[in-house]
Amino acid sequence: MSNGAGGAGGTDTGLAGARERWVRTGGIELCVAELGDPARPTVLLVHGYPDSKEVWSQVAGRLADRFHVVLYDVRGHGRSTAPVPLRGGFTLEKLTDDFLAVADAVSPDRPVHLVGHDWGSVQSWEFVTVARTEGRIASFTSMSGPSLDHLGHWIKQRAARPTPRRAGQLLGQGAKSWYIYLLHTPVLPELAWRGPLGKRWPKILQRIEKIPGGTYPTSSLPQDAAHGAWLYRDNVRARLRRPRTDAYAHAPVQLITPTGDAFLSERLYDDLEQWAPHLVRRTLPAKHWVPRTRPDQLASWIGDFVMAHEDGGLPDRGAAPSGPYAERFGGQLVLVTGAAGGIGRATAFAFAEAGARIVAVDRDAEGAARTAELARLIGAPDAWAEPADVGDGQAMERLAEKVATEYGIVDVLVNNAGIGLSGAFLDTTAEDWKKVLDVNLWGVIHGCRLFGKQMAERGQGGHIVNIASAAAYQPSKALPAYSTSKAAVLMLSECLRAELAGQGIGVSAICPGFVNTNITSTAHFTGVSVEEEERRRKKTSRLYGLRNYPPEKVADAVLRAVVRNQAVVPVTPEARGARLLSRFAPGALRALARVEPPL
Amino acid sequence: MTDARTAELRGFKEVQRLAYACAEAVAARLRPGVTEREAARMQREWLRARGVRDWFHLPFAWFGDRTAFAGFRIPLQFFPTGRRLEAGMPFILDLAPVHRGFTADVGYSGCLGPNRLHGKLLADLEAHRELILREVRERRSLREIYEDVDRLMVRQGYANRHRAYPFGVIAHKIDRVKERRWSPHVFGFGTQSLKGLAGDALHGHRDGWSPLWSPYRFSDHPPKPGLWAVEPHLGFRGTGAKFEEILVVTDSRDPEQSAFWLDDDLPHVRRWAEAV
Numbered sequence: 001m002s003n004g005a006g007g008a009g010g011t012d013t014g015l016a017g018a019r020e021r022w023v024r025t026g027g028i029e030l031c032v033a034e035l036g037d038p039a040r041p042t043v044l045l046v047h048g049y050p051d052s053k054e055v056w057s058q059v060a061g062r063l064a065d066r067f068h069v070v071l072y073d074v075r076g077h078g079r080s081t082a083p084v085p086l087r088g089g090f091t092l093e094k095l096t097d098d099f100l101a102v103a104d105a106v107s108p109d110r111p112v113h114l115v116g117h118d119w120g121s122v123q124s125w126e127f128v129t130v131a132r133t134e135g136r137i138a139s140f141t142s143m144s145g146p147s148l149d150h151l152g153h154w155i156k157q158r159a160a161r162p163t164p165r166r167a168g169q170l171l172g173q174g175a176k177s178w179y180i181y182l183l184h185t186p187v188l189p190e191l192a193w194r195g196p197l198g199k200r201w202p203k204i205l206q207r208i209e210k211i212p213g214g215t216y217p218t219s220s221l222p223q224d225a226a227h228g229a230w231l232y233r234d235n236v237r238a239r240l241r242r243p244r245t246d247a248y249a250h251a252p253v254q255l256i257t258p259t260g261d262a263f264l265s266e267r268l269y270d271d272l273e274q275w276a277p278h279l280v281r282r283t284l285p286a287k288h289w290v291p292r293t294r295p296d297q298l299a300s301w302i303g304d305f306v307m308a309h310e311d312g313g314l315p316d317r318g319a320a321p322s323g324p325y326a327e328r329f330g331g332q333l334v335l336v337t338g339a340a341g342g343i344g345r346a347t348a349f350a351f352a353e354a355g356a357r358i359v360a361v362d363r364d365a366e367g368a369a370r371t372a373e374l375a376r377l378i379g380a381p382d383a384w385a386e387p388a389d390v391g392d393g394q395a396m397e398r399l400a401e402k403v404a405t406e407y408g409i410v411d412v413l414v415n416n417a418g419i420g421l422s423g424a425f426l427d428t429t430a431e432d433w434k435k436v437l438d439v440n441l442w443g444v445i446h447g448c449r450l451f452g453k454q455m456a457e458r459g460q461g462g463h464i465v466n467i468a469s470a471a472a473y474q475p476s477k478a479l480p481a482y483s484t485s486k487a488a489v490l491m492l493s494e495c496l497r498a499e500l501a502g503q504g505i506g507v508s509a510i511c512p513g514f515v516n517t518n519i520t521s522t523a524h525f526t527g528v529s530v531e532e533e534e535r536r537r538k539k540t541s542r543l544y545g546l547r548n549y550p551p552e553k554v555a556d557a558v559l560r561a562v563v564r565n566q567a568v569v570p571v572t573p574e575a576r577g578a579r580l581l582s583r584f585a586p587g588a589l590r591a592l593a594r595v596e597p598p599l
Numbered sequence: 600m601t602d603a604r605t606a607e608l609r610g611f612k613e614v615q616r617l618a619y620a621c622a623e624a625v626a627a628r629l630r631p632g633v634t635e636r637e638a639a640r641m642q643r644e645w646l647r648a649r650g651v652r653d654w655f656h657l658p659f660a661w662f663g664d665r666t667a668f669a670g671f672r673i674p675l676q677f678f679p680t681g682r683r684l685e686a687g688m689p690f691i692l693d694l695a696p697v698h699r700g701f702t703a704d705v706g707y708s709g710c711l712g713p714n715r716l717h718g719k720l721l722a723d724l725e726a727h728r729e730l731i732l733r734e735v736r737e738r739r740s741l742r743e744i745y746e747d748v749d750r751l752m753v754r755q756g757y758a759n760r761h762r763a764y765p766f767g768v769i770a771h772k773i774d775r776v777k778e779r780r781w782s783p784h785v786f787g788f789g790t791q792s793l794k795g796l797a798g799d800a801l802h803g804h805r806d807g808w809s810p811l812w813s814p815y816r817f818s819d820h821p822p823k824p825g826l827w828a829v830e831p832h833l834g835f836r837g838t839g840a841k842f843e844e845i846l847v848v849t850d851s852r853d854p855e856q857s858a859f860w861l862d863d864d865l866p867h868v869r870r871w872a873e874a875v
Contacts, residue, residue, distance in 0.1 A: 349836065374835070377719055
């Protein structure tokens with residue numbers, strides 16, 4: 001059959017430099033594109049619905065320098081020809097034939113690393129669980145596409161014993177699957193796609209899925225979408241009614257779950273370990289079309305997973321990432337300021353344990369180096385120390401430039417650096433004010449300004465955490481300057497959160513109370529003699545020591561805030577109490593503010 | 600130094616060597632699946648077979664995150680449990696036998712298979728051994744030395760875990776013990792040794808010193824001549840490491856002779872020397 005739209009699709013593929021070839025199988029021709037050195041491990045990318053191989057263009061480009069990247073248009077999509085008749089031409093068995101034909105053509109001797117998105121992942125699950133492909137697949141990265149067999153069992157289990165939770169899960173996924181019901185109606189989907197829906201689809205993707213405009217989707221979209229309806233009609237009912245009981249993966253699987261997927265519930269994968277042993281889980285705060293919206297993160301996770309399952313694997317780097325946050329932060333780049341001690345160091349370690357790469361920034365070069373060294377030992381694939389004064393705008397600009405060129409764009413920024421200043425307002429000199437505002441406020445401003453800009457320009461999301469303080473909403477006559485700086489940080493975070501929300505960048509403010517760190521032993525006390533200052537430092541340190549709230553718990557709150565994208569997080573009971581009072585009984589806080597601290 | 604003094608030190612040195620030999624022998628026999636209770640029993644039996652009849656305290660064994668005393672709230676949690684050793688897990692053996700009336704109290708940190716983090720902790724303990732000796736020779740107050748060790752740990756990025764010991768001690772005095780045919784123990788501590796410690800505490804209370812080297816006010820005095828079992832204990836996110844050995848403090852005016860480690864030929868010291 002003719003492919004009028006396909007020719008146009010070829011000119012704006014976004015797959016610059018790709019070598020094309022045609023693979024004939026079962027009476028159809030598949031359009032296959034290859035990038036990179038064929039001697040390298042082969043990564044085979046399979047697209048979803050309604051898409052063509054061009055959905056992968058950004059990911060493929062990022063993988064091409066390390067791997068032999070192969071993409072193909074699924075039968076009936078893009079420039080591949082469609083089966084005649086369409087009904088019965090899209091069964092998973094036939095799609096498996098296509099995969100084997102492509103794999104044999106591009107990598108006859110070595111197994112391929114399979115990557116699937118959406119329907120590409122659904123069919124890849126079939127490839128990776130049927131016996132005849134054994135030995136042809138080295139690894140499989142799945143995103144937004146469950147195995148229909150696993151899904152069938154998932155539904156049966158929940159329908160057979162519908163506890164409230166299970167019934168809720170079933171209804172939730174049932175509601176998200178509305179489009180599947182529509183696709184089972186005859187003719188109407190085809191008419192819609194070839195008519196108004198096909199025309200408006202790019203706009204819909206931009207508005208709802210936040211996909212940047214450009215060459216995607218290609219002009220073959222109406223055709224792809226109309227043909228692709230048969231993917232559903234040929235397979236969904238048959239497989240869900242009688243799911244295979246032997247659908248065990250014979251290759252290692254990495255599962256990437258976008259947490260904001262409008263079509264697939266995260267709960268679908270709850271029992272996946274029983275089908276895919278040694279499953280590696282990743283979560284990504286993004287919507288359904290991750291190959292378009294998060295290409296950097298995908299390329300990094302795919303690359304790491306492929307290398308880990310190539311001959312020899314990755315070199316041993318000590319401790320493996322562990323803990324509840326490993327699936328979210330593994331491989332991400334996290335920059336922490338004030339990382340030579342206290343909350344900053346604990347936060348860097350918590351991210352390192354989750355497998356993130358760490359940039360530890362501090363004025364204290366030795367302390368920062370120490371943090372980086374230990375971070376590498378507890379699970380960070382890489383960690384660097386960068387000595388810098390956050391209050392120095394030019395130094396921060398140099399730092400931002402260096403980090404961007406040498407380590408990459410920061411995924412999570414933690415503005416933690418801060419200094420303590422205590423004493424009456426009338427005793428606080430202009431010099432004191434400048435010092436505390438430079439670090440506590442300007443440090444945060446510079447961090448957000450420089451690294452936030454890089455995040456926004458990359459357009460692939462991210463998160464900024466600013467460490468404010470309970471002093472941001474608890475007035476005190478002992479801490480006028482410090483509280484002012486922290487209140488500014490809190491408001492800055494709230495404003496920035498509103499500004500960056502549209503770009504998928506979250507901003508959180510953490511408000512700890514009394515935490516046992518050495519901020520007390522370096523704090524400045526105004527209006528007293530040197531000896532008295534030293535005495536007060538010791539006394540405060542002792543009191544904070546008695547309170548003994550560990551910075552590790554604050555670090556835990558930081559990671560949780562990023563995962564949940566929380567706006568303001570008070571940590572420690574006194575901070576939560578003060579937050580509550582500030583809303584319901586501000587008068588009580590004002591009375592507390594007049595109390596003389598026991599120093 | 601008098602001959603009697605030399606003979607006494609030799610006695611302590613021998614029992615400390617015996618204790619470390621026991622720790623090394625038991626550590627070499629540890630395999631995946633061995634429980635803390637079994638490891639403690641192995642130490643007890645090894646030493647019993649070599650003539651040990653009394654204890655300062657019965658042998659302890661801690662595996663995995665129990666080496667960092669994770670989640671310890673009550674002292675009973677120090678006693679060996681059914682926790683099984685796994686590959687890559689750190690462990691600590693802590694034993695204090697009394698042999699021919701001489702007491703030793705040693706701590707041996709090891710790891711089943713390679714663990715780079717544990718290696719780092721062990722290496723970082725060296726600075727603490729040097730710091731403690733230097734400041735004891737300077738006759739700084741024990742409380743101040745304790746705080747300096749604390750600060751060094753924080754700078755290294757670690758948590759102070761000896762704080763979890765009874766009274767938060769980094770060290771305690773040990774002494775000779777009378778040999779009795781019947782030597783009972785309560786809560787794992789030998790009654791003879793406890794008696795000696797209690798006597799010291801009573802005298803010390805009158806004279807303004809304490810046999811317990813703690814972060815509290817009662818330790819705000821210069822080092823008291825005698826033998827101190829010093830046990831700095833580092834913890835870092837579920838991994839702990841310590842050493843414990845005898846520091847001799849004398850009333851000599853010569854700084855070199857005023858304080859010294861009883862024995863420099865111990866497993867952890869040899870390990871540091873090999874690394875250089």
